[in-house]
Amino acid sequence: MFKVKAFAVRNIKELMRDPLSYIFCLGFPIVMLVVMTLVNESIPEEAGMTIFRIDNLAGGIAVFGQTFIMLFTALTVSKDRSGAFLIRMYASPMRSADFIGGYILPMTAVSAVQTAAAFAAALIISLITKTSLNILGLLAAVFFTLPSAVMFIGFGLLFGSLFSEKSAPGLCALIISLGSFLGGIWFDAEATGGVMLKLCKALPFWYCTRTARSAITLDFSFDEFLLPLIIVLICGTAVTALAAISFKSKMKADLS
Amino acid sequence: MTAVEAKALVKKYKNKTAVDSVSLTVEKGKLFALLGVNGAGKTTTIRMLSCLSAPTSGEAFINGHSCISETETVKTEIGISPQETSVAENLTVRENLEFMAAVYGFDKAKIKKRSDDMINLFSMVEVENARAKTLSGGWKRKLSIAMALISEPKVLFLDEPTLGLDVLARRELWSAIETLKGKITVILTTHYMEEAERLSDRIAIMVNGRIAATGSLTELEKISGRTGLEEVFVEIAERSSQNV
Numbered sequence: 014m015f016k017v018k019a020f021a022v023r024n025i026k027e028l029m030r031d032p033l034s035y036i037f038c039l040g041f042p043i044v045m046l047v048v049m050t051l052v053n054e055s056i057p058e059e060a061g062m063t064i065f066r067i068d069n070l071a072g073g074i075a076v077f078g079q080t081f082i083m084l085f086t087a088l089t090v091s092k093d094r095s096g097a098f099l100i101r102m103y104a105s106p107m108r109s110a111d112f113i114g115g116y117i118l119p120m121t122a123v124s125a126v127q128t129a130a131a132f133a134a135a136l137i138i139s140l141i142t143k144t145s146l147n148i149l150g151l152l153a154a155v156f157f158t159l160p161s162a163v164m165f166i167g168f169g170l171l172f173g174s175l176f177s178e179k180s181a182p183g184l185c186a187l188i189i190s191l192g193s194f195l196g197g198i199w200f201d202a203e204a205t206g207g208v209m210l211k212l213c214k215a216l217p218f219w220y221c222t223r224t225a226r227s228a229i230t231l232d233f234s235f236d237e238f239l240l241p242l243i244i245v246l247i248c249g250t251a252v253t254a255l256a257a258i259s260f261k262s263k264m265k266a267d268l269s
Numbered sequence: 270m271t272a273v274e275a276k277a278l279v280k281k282y283k284n285k286t287a288v289d290s291v292s293l294t295v296e297k298g299k300l301f302a303l304l305g306v307n308g309a310g311k312t313t314t315i316r317m318l319s320c321l322s323a324p325t326s327g328e329a330f331i332n333g334h335s336c337i338s339e340t341e342t343v344k345t346e347i348g349i350s351p352q353e354t355s356v357a358e359n360l361t362v363r364e365n366l367e368f369m370a371a372v373y374g375f376d377k378a379k380i381k382k383r384s385d386d387m388i389n390l391f392s393m394v395e396v397e398n399a400r401a402k403t404l405s406g407g408w409k410r411k412l413s414i415a416m417a418l419i420s421e422p423k424v425l426f427l428d429e430p431t432l433g434l435d436v437l438a439r440r441e442l443w444s445a446i447e448t449l450k451g452k453i454t455v456i457l458t459t460h461y462m463e464e465a466e467r468l469s470d471r472i473a474i475m476v477n478g479r480i481a482a483t484g485s486l487t488e489l490e491k492i493s494g495r496t497g498l499e500e501v502f503v504e505i506a507e508r509s510s511q512n513v
Contacts, residue, residue, distance in 0.1 A: 019371035023357055023364075030359040030400070097353035101416070104319050104349045105372050106341065269323055 016107050020115025024089060028123060034085055038127050042078035043134045046070060050138050064201045067144045071135035071151070072225030073198035075128045075158050076218070080189040082124045083165035083172075087181040090116060090173025094263070103268060109261040117166055117253070124162035128155050147231055154228035157242060161221035164249035165192075170256035174263050192218040217248035271333075272297040272424055272454035273318060278327035280313050280478075287313040289478040290327070295471070297423075300446075300455040302465040304502060305475035311458035312352060314475070315426045318456065319349045331424055345373075348417030352428040352458075354409050355416075358402035362393055362412055365401055366419050373420040387415040391445050407438030411445065418449075425449065427457040431464060443467060466498045474505050481509035 028034050053065035063069055093099045102112070132151040139146035168188055172181040193199060196218030202210050213219040220241035227238035273295040280288040288310040295301040303311040316322035318329050320340040329336040331343045356365050366384040375383060388397050391411045396404060401412060410430060417425055430446065431439040439461075446468055449455055459465050465472050466486060473483040482492050482505045490496055493504040 015374050016372055019368055022371070023360060023368045026364065027357060027359045097351040097355035098357065100321060100351050100353075101349060101355040101413075102372075104321055104344060104347065105369070105420075106344045107372060268321060 016111040017114040017118065020102075020107065020111060021119045024115060025119035025123065027089060028085060028119070031085075034123075037081040038078065038085065038123065039130055041081065042074050042127065042131045045077065046074045046131060046134050046138065049074075050142065054142070062201070064199075067135055067139045067142060068146055068229060069226055071132055071146070072154060072158075072227075072229050073193075073196070073222050074131050074135070075154065075225050076161060076196055076221045077193050077198050078127045078131055079124055079158070079162045079165045079221075080185075080192045082120055082127065082162065083169040083188060084182060084185040086116060086120050086166050086169025087173040087176075087185050088178070090170055090260075091176060091178040091181040094173070095178045099264075100267070103264065109257075109264050112264070113170070113257050113260055116170055117163065120166045120169070121159060121162055124166070125155060125159065128158055128162075147229065150229040150231045153231065154225050157228040157238075158221070158225050160242065160245045160249045161217075161224065164217065164221070164245060164252050167249060167253035167256045171252065171259055174256060174260040191216065192221075195219060196222045198222055217245060220244040220248075270297045271295070272299075272331070273301070273456060274330045275314070275318065276328045278314065278317055278329060279325045280310075280317060280322065281325045286478055288317070288324075291475075291478075291480050292327075293473055293480060293483065295454055295456060297454055298451045299470040300450050300457070300468055302469035302472045303456065303458045303475055304460065304462070304465045304472050304498075305458075306460055306506075309460075309475040310478035311460075311475055312428055313478075315349075315428055315456060315458055319347055319426050320344055321349075345420075346423045347426065348420055348422035348424075349426040350410070350413040350417040350428065350430060352432060354413065356401040356409060356412050359400060361398050361400055362404070362408075363388065363397045365412060365416055369416045369419045383419050383421070387419050390418075390448065391415050405438070407434050407441065410434060410438075410442055414442075414445070418453075422453065424454045424456070427455060429458055429460070431459070431461065439464075462499045462502060472498070474502055474509075476506050476509040479509070481505050 049065045049070050050067060056062050136146055172184045176184060195213045195216050197213055202213040202219060223241040224238060224245055232238055271294055275291055275293045278288055278291040291314055303314060305311050317324045318336060320336050320343050331346055334342045336343050357368060360368060363384055366387050367380050370380040370383050388394055393411060396408055401409065414427065414430065431442050471483065471485055472489060474481045482489055486498055489501045493501045495501045495504045
């Protein structure tokens with residue numbers, strides 16, 4: 014465990030000292046929260062559009078922020094692989110599981126902090142816009158969005174393991190677009206229905222957003238919360254397992 | 270006592286033989302240089318000796334432990350400073366050292382002591398709080414070697430330690446490496462004659478993946494009938510190329 018801890022501390026320091034991580038992981042989600050609140054204020058009440066109302070928006074932004082954690086995970090892993098840093102570490106007693114744990118754990122912690130910061134901003138906005146937002150629900154959502162954080166970190170680890178420093182961010186951009194659009198963050202998939210809803214339901218991102226939104230409103234019913242959470246857990250486990258296998262096989266190939 | 274032993278090591282990549290039946294023995298506390306031009310197989314040889322690459326055939330041992338079947342044990346006994354920069358760029362010099370010490374499971378007090386020792390050994394006090402990415406090439410190499418040494422390895426591998434350094438940085442690093450002589454076993458790869466001549470107890474001249482000759486400078490001069498390492502190297506390399 015000390016090897017995981019040492020590597021995790023190194024990774025968290027690397028992330029914390031990169032100014033871009035503050036811009037993308039903290040600043041950008043909060044800016045989007047403010048911008049979309051302004052958009053919501055411009056929508057007439059008769060339109061009946063609630064997707065950008067702060068109680069809906071906060072959950073979506075939490076998931077949106079996690080996609081940037083994926084990007085930074087991919088960048089960290091691919092950068093380590095492209096230089097001789099991992100070669101040095103391969104010659105140390107560290108095993109593949111130590112590397113994987115050392116990448117996933119700090120990124121999960123950063124994701125939780127990011128979600129908490131976004132929710133704090135959402136709470137302030139809710140006071141300004143006089144929209145009710147349950148603090149208990151926000152706290153629950155910080156916890157229940159962890160599985161989706163792990164899933165996105167898994168994607169980052171997967172892309173960082175398989176692709177170069179130049180290709181991995183491109184693939185992450187694809188997931189960021191898919192995740193935010195088909196996750197139902199920027200539009201009401203259920204109101205749209207049809208093929209779009211089917212497409213959203215075929216991918217895990219929609220369930221990530223749904224879990225977060227349900228937790229915020231303290232709706233822990235099976236359909237609204239438990240089922241989406243189970244789907245996110247299964248997908249998160251599958252993606253993380255795939256990422257771990259990929260990292261391990263790449264490490265084996267590097268050492269052959 | 271033997272610290273490093275290689276027996277007929279071979280490394281093939283598809284149709285190319287990078288290392289061809291390399292055998293060598295290095296005594297404890299000695300500094301052994303693998304001298305050769307680029308592509309001679311030096312890096313591949315130390316990659317196999319440091320468990321970073323599995324040999325196609327042959328065997329290697331570090332302090333009697335097999336580099337193939339006892340990699341976990343071997344990894345606790347070696348340190349390596351790769352050819353390319355291999356430091357955590359956003360960490361300070363001290364943090365890089367502490368990180369490596371923590372990976373080897375040292376407690377807090379020992380992490381601090383070993384880091385202090387390395388900072389003093391390599392005269393890095395003035396840069397200990399500077400981030401690695403802001404360091405010059407010479408400082409980065411020193412840090413890289415210090416990171417390899419912090420775990421108290423019995424065998425240290427230095428892959429082209431002074432490649433790309435200016436003459437002053439190179440000589441400073443040589444002085445640091447010389448302080449290690451007699452304390453731990455060092456294997457270094459180089460294509461600088463002066464470096465091999467100044468630092469090594471024994472030199473192996475590698476040509477086209479093979480060891481063409483091994484010995485002290487005096488022994489190599491006798492074998493080749495030439496004086497000075499550069500003349501010796503050219504003579505042995507030419508002879509070896511003709512024999513292929």
